[in-house]
Amino acid sequence: MACNEWLDKLDSYVDGELTPTEAATFGAHLRSCAECAADALQGVQMKRAVQIAGKRYEPSTDLRNKIKKSFGVKSRRGIAAKWKFALIPAVGLLAAALVLTSYLGRERREQQRVYSELADLHVATLASSTQVDVLSTDRHTVKPWFQGKVPFTFNLPDLPGSEFSLLGGRVAYLEQVSGAHLIYQIRKHEISVFIFPDRGDEMRSLPSGPENAVSFNMQTWMKNGLRYFVIGDASKEDIKALSKLLQDAG
Amino acid sequence: MRVPEDRASAASFADLALPLFDQLYNFARWLTQDKAEAEDLVQETYAKALRGFSSFQAGTNFRAWIYRILRNSFLNSRAGLKVTVVIDGEDGEILPTVSSTPESLLMEQATREIVQQALETLPVHFREILLLCDVEDMSYKEIAETLSIPAGTVMSRLSRARKALRVALSEKNQGGGRGL
Numbered sequence: 001m002a003c004n005e006w007l008d009k010l011d012s013y014v015d016g017e018l019t020p021t022e023a024a025t026f027g028a029h030l031r032s033c034a035e036c037a038a039d040a041l042q043g044v045q046m047k048r049a050v051q052i053a054g055k056r057y058e059p060s061t062d063l064r065n066k067i068k069k070s071f072g073v074k075s076r077r078g079i080a081a082k083w084k085f086a087l088i089p090a091v092g093l094l095a096a097a098l099v100l101t102s103y104l105g106r107e108r109r110e111q112q113r114v115y116s117e118l119a120d121l122h123v124a125t126l127a128s129s130t131q132v133d134v135l136s137t138d139r140h141t142v143k144p145w146f147q148g149k150v151p152f153t154f155n156l157p158d159l160p161g162s163e164f165s166l167l168g169g170r171v172a173y174l175e176q177v178s179g180a181h182l183i184y185q186i187r188k189h190e191i192s193v194f195i196f197p198d199r200g201d202e203m204r205s206l207p208s209g210p211e212n213a214v215s216f217n218m219q220t221w222m223k224n225g226l227r228y229f230v231i232g233d234a235s236k237e238d239i240k241a242l243s244k245l246l247q248d249a250g
Numbered sequence: 251m252r253v254p255e256d257r258a259s260a261a262s263f264a265d266l267a268l269p270l271f272d273q274l275y276n277f278a279r280w281l282t283q284d285k286a287e288a289e290d291l292v293q294e295t296y297a298k299a300l301r302g303f304s305s306f307q308a309g310t311n312f313r314a315w316i317y318r319i320l321r322n323s324f325l326n327s328r329a330g331l332k333v334t335v336v337i338d339g340e341d342g343e344i345l346p347t348v349s350s351t352p353e354s355l356l357m358e359q360a361t362r363e364i365v366q367q368a369l370e371t372l373p374v375h376f377r378e379i380l381l382l383c384d385v386e387d388m389s390y391k392e393i394a395e396t397l398s399i400p401a402g403t404v405m406s407r408l409s410r411a412r413k414a415l416r417v418a419l420s421e422k423n424q425g426g427g428r429g430l
Contacts (some may be wrong), residue, residue: 015383017390042262046412047384053365054385059275063289067271067296071264 006036014043027233028188029085030126037127044123048116077196114174119216121172121181122192132183142182150178154195154226157249163187164242184242191232191242198227217245230241263303264314267296273386274320280381281324281374291327295320313394314388321378321396368418376411381410 006029012018014027030037134145139156142147147153159165164184172181172194179196217239218231230243264289274295279288299306299316306315350369369377382388382396 001255010414011405012390015390015408043412046415049365050369050380050384053362054371054381055276056366057276057288058280059292060285060289063275063292064271066293067268070293070296071268121344126393 003036005032006033007039008034010039011044013040014047023233031188031190032057034127037123041120041123041127044120047122048215050115051116090141115218116231118192118194118218118231121174121194122216125170125181125183125189125192128144133170135168137166139166142166145169146180150180150195152195152197152226154180155249156182157245159245162241162245164191164245186234186238186242189232189234190239191230191234191239193242193246195246196227196229198222198225221247223247263300267299267316270313270316270392272404274316277317277378277381277386278320278324280369280377281321282327286410287327291320291324294323298323311395313386314392317382317386318397318398318419364419364422365415368415368422371418372411375407376414378407380411380415 006026009018009022009026013023018021023210027213030040038159066097072223134142136142136145139158143154143156146169156166164186167183167185167190169180172179174196177196179194182193184191184193184218216231216233217236218229220227220229221243222228228243228246230239230246270300271292275288275292278295279285280287282291295316299319306312326424369380372380378399379393382393383390383391388410390401390404393404397404399407
């Protein structure tokens with residue numbers, strides 16, 4: 001397929017609208033075509049920029065109360081007086097649900113922001129001509145290389161008999177905090193593993209299972225004060241398998 | 251706003267509609283570009299949605315349904331009438347190609363404010379599709395339902411909207427002054 005035909009599918013790729021087969025074929029093309037990889041990177045960056053810029057307006061407390069009240073007040077009016085007492089806990093629950101909704105909304109926005117940033121780092125690295133700063137398949141070479149470069153230490157799994165191979169590593173930054181960025185390969189897919197010091201509450205709510213985020217599959221967990229992220233266009237099963245190897249090595 | 255006698259219906263409406271409150275307000279504000287009009291629009295949307303909730307088919311997409319109500323209410327409003335012609339017509343003239351790559355500039359210099367300013371300059375039909383896709387994270391199918399347009403039009407309009415945004419960002423850059 002010529003690059004022009006790929007370009008027609010670029011938006012669909014960035015928006016996660018391609019079928020898994022198409023996405024895998026597109027992903028394979030990106031690894032062999034620097035020009036398309038650069039376009040894909042720009043597409044992801046543009047989408048992320050709009051995502052951040054678009055979340056601009058918060059409703060006023062007055063409007064929030066008005067909407068809440070319109071549900072609460074009217075509900076009471078429509079129901080016999082004997083139900084009034086029964087409604088008190090329900091209204092309390094609704095208020096609690098609203099608070100929770102707002103809280104979860106904030107957490108979700110934070111989660112999306114972190115995911116988008118990591119997806120950017122992953123794509124930017126794949127598009128780069130120098131993907132890694134330490135080029136080695138040997139974990140005993142890669143791990144010591146990070147000493148003095150990141151403010152923590154970590155263990156990497158031994159990979160004999162597994163389909164995964166380690167390509168190398170580099171230092172990455174997530175909101176001015178340095179961390180380790182390792183690149184693994186399975187078949188034709190490159191997978192990024194990010195390790196950062198845990199930043200506490202803001203990341204606590206991140207889900208533990210593999211999930212689809214910003215067109216990629218991702219899994220995250222916390223262990224020994226470190227937050228791990230595994231992200232790539234490989235299947236959820238592959239992401240899960242690599243995560244398991246890392247968790248067992250930890 | 252009148253709540254149906256049926257408590258189950260009112261409760262399920264609240265369960266579905268209230269979690270979307272913040273997002274609906276953000277979208278309304280982007281459409282109207284005015285705080286008071288956005289507040290009126292959100293209240294009108296909730297009132298209309300509640301009245302029409304009995305016609306909503308369980309199992310279908312509630313989010314697309316209520317966003318469609320909001321958007322149609324906007325188009326019928328004073329502010330919306332000004333843009334109706336553009337939305338119902340063609341997607342506009344062919345946009346010029348950008349020689350520079352504003353995305354690369356984004357990496358170095360762009361701020362949230364600059365993208366916001368660029369979004370503000372876009373016609374409503376481009377602004378809304380970018381918001382639904384990138385901010386609300388709607389699928390093409392949901393966007394098609396919300397805007398009542400075919401899926402193919404979603405793709406072409408989205409592509410043109412992104413191109414228009416790149417042009418707007420590029421113009422901001424070439425215009426000197428602040429930002430890009």
